[in-house]
Amino acid sequence: MLTVGSVVLGVSDVRRAAAFWGEALGYVPREEIEDDWVVLVPAAGHGVQVALGRSMTPVQERPRVHLDLYAGDAADQAAEVERLVGLGARRVAWDLAADDADFLVLADPEGNRFCVIDTGRH
Numbered sequence: 001m002l003t004v005g006s007v008v009l010g011v012s013d014v015r016r017a018a019a020f021w022g023e024a025l026g027y028v029p030r031e032e033i034e035d036d037w038v039v040l041v042p043a044a045g046h047g048v049q050v051a052l053g054r055s056m057t058p059v060q061e062r063p064r065v066h067l068d069l070y071a072g073d074a075a076d077q078a079a080e081v082e083r084l085v086g087l088g089a090r091r092v093a094w095d096l097a098a099d100d101a102d103f104l105v106l107a108d109p110e111g112n113r114f115c116v117i118d119t120g121r122h
Helices: 014-025 074-086
Strands: 003-011 027-029 037-042 049-054 065-071 103-107 113-118
Touching: 003 014, 014 027, 014 037, 014 049, 065 074, 074 103, 074 113
Parallel strands: 003 049, 065 113
Antiparallel strands: 003 065, 027 037, 037 049, 103 113
């Protein structure tokens, strides 16, 4: 079964966005804020994370917002990807992914991109 793990937002200024979203949602940085990346978590403990990554590309070219769907391990990830493809998703080649990336990029039937993450590697 998949769950929403993080909502990822592309931003031009990570620190400014972290300040805004932290205040807006009552979230805090999970780790030290970097110039190009931060993950915000609910200060109260439970809830979906909001990750902010610096985006230097137009919205149309690379999605600035997408869902990360968490799978339990590599086998679960593979099964969920196949299930989602069976429902009408398609695989997307993602040139920014490292060869050993823990995620696979898919697109829904409308073309909206999202990731399925192998959380067993963490």
